[in-house]
Amino acid sequence: MTPALLGLAANPALPPALVDRLIAAADEELAQELALRPDLSRTQVRRLAARSQAAAVGLAREGSLQPADTDPAVQPLAALALLDEGAGLPRWARHFASHPRAEHREKLAACPDLPPDVARTLADDPDPAVVAELGSWAPAHLAAELARHPHAQVRRAVAGNRSTPPDLLAALLTGEGLPPARSCRVCDQEDVPFVHTADCPRRDCALLPGDECDGSHRSAVHEIQWQALHNPATPAAAVARFADCPSALLRRLVAARGGLPQRVYSRLAGDQMPMVRAELARNPSTGEALIRQLAEDRGHDVQRSLAHHPHLPLDVLARLARSTRLGPVLLPRVAAATPAETAGLAAAADPTLRMLVALRRDLPDAVRDALACDPDAKVLKAIAPHPGLTEVQLLAMIGRHGPRVAGQVATNPGATAAVLEALTRPPAAVRKALREIARHPNSPVPALLACLDDPRARPVAAARPELPAGVVVGLLADEDPEVAAAAAANPALPADAMRALLP
Template sequence: MRIALAARHDAPADLLADLITTGGSPEPRGCPHRPDPAAALRQVRLAAAGNHGTPAAAVAPFTAAPDISLARVLATRRDLPPGTYERLVALGDHRVTAAVALNPAAPDDLLCRLYDAGDAAWRTNVLANWRTPLDVLVRHSRAGAGWVATDRHPDVDGLRALAADPDPKVRLVAAASHILPGDLRAALTDDPDLDVVRRAIGNSGVPADQVRRAAERWGPALFQTLAAHPSAPPELLLAIATHPDSPAGAVEDVAWQETAPPAALEACLRLPSAAPLLAGNPSTPPAILAGLTTHPDPQVRTELARNPALPAGAVHDLFVALTHPRTVLTDSLGSAAIDVSE
């Protein structure tokens, strides 16, 4: 029971402090599940240490020389003194260090050292840490080593400076942020570098006029990013669905867009892999849904069965196709009889 209480995030802070300090009052005794009182107290303390509702002051005495199990729990807390994270890394446990690398409370210089240490897991976690110093992210981007996670980075002034850098790989770091001011976001969506634009315009908050302008400028090269964008205007979705150079993935994204106009969804039929997406899209025109009831792909018919927009008259045809796979049906679009045998 004490272990369960120690893990409750809504438990009173004074109770959690008591549990991690003494195990609670009265003194814990052995039970059938934990016959050793010392082992029981240890489990209570581990649970309380991992509970972010436990006051940091109560946890502090256990940070001086923690064993590995306790260190792995402490490494996830965000309210400990900076020196604690240094001591945790000094223990040399790979999992502890990986957890510290992901912790936004870890000191900047420690995150820099972990990035430079060469361990793939530590570097990945440092890059995923939303408080990693921008200079580390810039170094990573300049090396062409892949994506940087600045989506929630709090240093807006620093990001603004990066957005004005002449090096597009530096501007990429700023473009990945999801908290940029509107003027800065607009500037990056108009950037002369396609990669910067692709990253900046992927943000769901970019308005329709900027999406439209980017599409006019870059054409099919940007369609894969724009097709699933929530602000993509209907005429752009139609252009993506009908353009001969549109990537298959972009056409599939249009097929799943509930804001796509009927003509765009109909145009997606040219791509066989879009059929399951059209079948599951409640915005797909009823005539198209009815026509798909005779489709030979079971995944298409399953998506139709889930789609509340499937016309009532087509439900029977779909049921026959599902339960009598060798029945020959005439589809509701008026085409010739289709053998749906499997």
């Protein structure tokens, strides 16, 4: 299917008669694009769903396909999508619960609000993948039952379920109080002991690198523990016991958990792996004493992570700004600064601190205007998108720093046509600015025409309905398929040009 036809399928100005012709000619790709249209009639929806299962699923997800227009025996995936959206019929759930295809039963198990008898049937399914899908969201009473399932895949799913009772989450994490799992995905298909290597030559192998089993289902147990540690419903006392476990991946999850005793965090602050300490550094539960200790930690990403701590003392932030490349990211502590702290950061001698506060988009007018006159280009880049800046202020930024601030000025929601047109002229014109100008709602036609000269801005500009119709028609033959598709999707495309594209 040509890019122009795919673009035409998305054109909001496409007449209904031409939509009908596209449906009649649609392959899978075109049908899926047409399914995204919000203006399809019920007749068009039925015809499109009949041409493509994938389109039927999309129409079901969007609420366009009705249960009365769906036969689960003919369109099983669409019927399952309707069940997943809460719009299917209860009898469909019973139909799929005993379906011979396990993938259909697995999709059903992921659907919400299943009738109790259907959930019961799925809980007893012989395929562990089906039961695992059910276990990932099952209500507490069913999750409690599935936590004792003999297959490790099911227990892994239950360990990630926030409805699983806390005592059973603790048991899944520690292995205490539950009978051992009897099987896993490794010993289901391999003689144990077995270790799956990353260079496995079998193309049909479904095992992951590192999967192993010696009868104790080692990699599966690790996955169960990972899920339980990631689950906020797992009791803190059970999580704390894993601060010294051999796996750095699991210790990292402990370091991310809130509400643990400070003594546990103190042990983790001395962990040999920088990724564990970096996770601890951003944890809101880490206290000030450890914050100051971690501020001296030169391990990979520790100080950068600490900068994202929401309760970071401002004096520590000032030190990190001098020693760490923080980048133009609005930090939680800066976003939560009081008016007095905000004014102090905006007047700081260090331009990095001024840049960090300039990233806020709710600054008082006086602070915003002061930062708009800052002599440092990185401060101006940070403040340039701030709402409320005037045309005079934005033009002054362009005059002082040109290409260095052009891309950010172009993102300002209040940038006027004069500002945007100025950004298309040397020396301010830079590719990043042109891409932003191409999508800015205030861009005048001359600026949009200038954007057509840039390869990356061209597809964005080609979709703008402000372009002259003749220009849009000319772009249909562009050698870049993205440009041709964007032009075909442009509502300014004349109707006769639309008809000429149809097969």
